Amino acid sequence: MIKLADLEAQYQEIEAELVPAVTRVLKSGRYILGSEVDAFEQEFAAFCQAKHAVGVNSGTSALHLALLAAGVKAGDEVITVPYTFVATVAAILYIGAKPVFVDIRPDTYTMDADQIASKITPRTKAILPVHLYGQPADMEPILAIAKKHGLPVIEDAAQAHGALYKGKPVGAIGDIGCFSFYPAKNLGACGEGGAVTTNNPAYAQTVRLLRSWGEEKRYFHKYKGFNYRMDNIQGAALRVKLRHLEKWNRARQELARLYGKTLPQDKVIAPVVAPDRTHVYHIYVVRCRIPRDQIRETLNRQGIDSALHYPVPVHLQEAYSDLGYKRGDFPVAEKAAEEVLTLPLHTHMTPEQVKTVAQAVAAI
Ligand SMILES: *Cc1c(COP(=O)(O)O)cnc(C)c1O
Numbered sequence: 001m002i003k004l005a006d007l008e009a010q011y012q013e014i015e016a017e018l019v020p021a022v023t024r025v026l027k028s029g030r031y032i033l034g035s036e037v038d039a040f041e042q043e044f045a046a047f048c049q050a051k052h053a054v055g056v057n058s059g060t061s062a063l064h065l066a067l068l069a070a071g072v073k074a075g076d077e078v079i080t081v082p083y084t085f086v087a088t089v090a091a092i093l094y095i096g097a098k099p100v101f102v103d104i105r106p107d108t109y110t111m112d113a114d115q116i117a118s119k120i121t122p123r124t125k126a127i128l129p130v131h132l133y134g135q136p137a138d139m140e141p142i143l144a145i146a147k148k149h150g151l152p153v154i155e156d157a158a159q160a161h162g163a164l165y166k167g168k169p170v171g172a173i174g175d176i177g178c179f180s181f182y183p184a185k186n187l188g189a190c191g192e193g194g195a196v197t198t199n200n201p202a203y204a205q206t207v208r209l210l211r212s213w214g215e216e217k218r219y220f221h222k223y224k225g226f227n228y229r230m231d232n233i234q235g236a237a238l239r240v241k242l243r244h245l246e247k248w249n250r251a252r253q254e255l256a257r258l259y260g261k262t263l264p265q266d267k268v269i270a271p272v273v274a275p276d277r278t279h280v281y282h283i284y285v286v287r288c289r290i291p292r293d294q295i296r297e298t299l300n301r302q303g304i305d306s307a308l309h310y311p312v313p314v315h316l317q318e319a320y321s322d323l324g325y326k327r328g329d330f331p332v333a334e335k336a337a338e339e340v341l342t343l344p345l346h347t348h349m350t351p352e353q354v355k356t357v358a359q360a361v362a363a364i
Contacts, residue, residue, distance in 0.1 A: 001303045002344045002353050003113075004283075005184045009348035011215035013357055014240055021236040022190070028232070033212070036235035038138050041195070043242055044179075050172035050197040052204035056211050059158040059180020062194035064323040065228065066176040067126065069206040070152040072097050076125040080156075082315040082325070083112050083333035084130040085181075088156050090313045097125070099323065101315055103330040109271040109285070109340075112332070113141035118287055120149055127153050131160035131170050133309070134186070134252075135188060135273060139173045140164050146174075154178065158194075159282035161187045166276050171197040181238055186252070186282050189234040228321045248347040252281040255354050257283060262358035267295070268341070283309055284345035290364065291318070292341055294362035298364050299343075307342040 011018070025036055037055045045053035056062050072078060074096030082087055082101040102115040111129040127146050129137035139153075145155045153174030157163075160170045161179060171177030179185075181193030196207045206223075211217060214225030247268045256279070260270040268286040273279045288295060296306050313333040315325035327334065345355055 004305045005346045034232035040235040048171035054207045056194045056228045058089040058192045059194040061228040062178035065207045069203040080128040082313040102334045110137035130156040131239045134280040136165035163280045164278040187363040190237045193234045250281045251347045264362040
């Protein structure tokens with residue numbers, strides 16, 4: 001059996017560090033926010049080369065509060081991509097703002113900056129690129145057009161902890177970064193978690209207040225806020241795991257390199273990494289040149305898991321049909337949704353397992 005992710009194996013590796021860290025919190029009686037969250041925020045900000053990090057209870061909450069901090073209001077428009085996990089788009093809708101989509105690039109699956117200009121209107125209030133699968137979007141042209149129109153750029157970095165764009169880690173390249181610590185992400189909590197990163201002290205302070213009922217001091221509410229606080233246990237667990245993240249990302253990159261060498265190029269196209277970026281392979285996604293179902297069935301028969309990220313772009317999802325888009329609006333995203341396939345890749349996978357998967361594909 002070769003699984004897509006293996007959190008049990010990850011636990012085994014760090015059990016001796018993780019259990020005392022969590023136990024410390026259990027004994028402290030301080031369960032929501034607290035010293036572990038404070039310390040994690042410092043350490044995660046340093047990791048992202050950001051001045052501030054604010055811990056919250058999920059990546060979705062991070063996106064929601066980042067948009068609010070950036071000043072997005074009901075009726076405003078936010079430019080993003082339809083080819084992402086639905087949370088990116090849902091966070092915009094939580095505010096009553098309107099997601100305005102631009103297509104992705106066929107090679108990196110990230111925002112096509114050339115399509116942004118034609119979508120900017122007087123209502124546009126932010127641009128929200130997604131660093132999909134673990135590779136940063138092409139930030140320089142996105143930042144250039146944002147600057148020209150005075151728009152903040154919010155990075156959805158939920159899949160890309162530690163990925164570099166022109167040598168700079170994601171999260172503080174744009175104005176605000178949003179991270180998820182869903183357990184299977186490259187940096188995962190023992191439950192839900194997320195963070196907002198920024199160099200802007202005003203944004204950081206707004207997010208800090210909004211995550212806890214907009215409270216400036218006890219029972220004095222400056223803003224209408226939310227219950228989006230991070231658990232202290234998650235702060236403790238994340239501090240332990242952050243110490244392993246660079247090594248784990250390197251392990252993912254090694255396995256990806258091996259996949260690239262061993263996968264049959266006539267059947268699948270390996271991920272394309274732009275020369276000015278690093279990819280941290282939150283997931284390893286190939287593009288199929290032969291029928292995808294045939295590959296999946298063959299792998300499944302041999303006990304090898306696979307998945308689709310994502311089978312339907314957001315603009316064609318039933319839940320978001322009221323956004324008014326139709327098939328054909330974003331042809332690059334639609335074609336990707338038909339051709340992509342996620343193969344197993346996680347930090348505790350062995351090179352032999354990668355070869356087994358590659359050989360199974362080659363034998364089709
Ligand atoms: C996981 C993810 C989110 C949401 O994070 P949660 O912690 O699950 O709320 C948002 N955007 C992307 C691209 C993601 O992969």
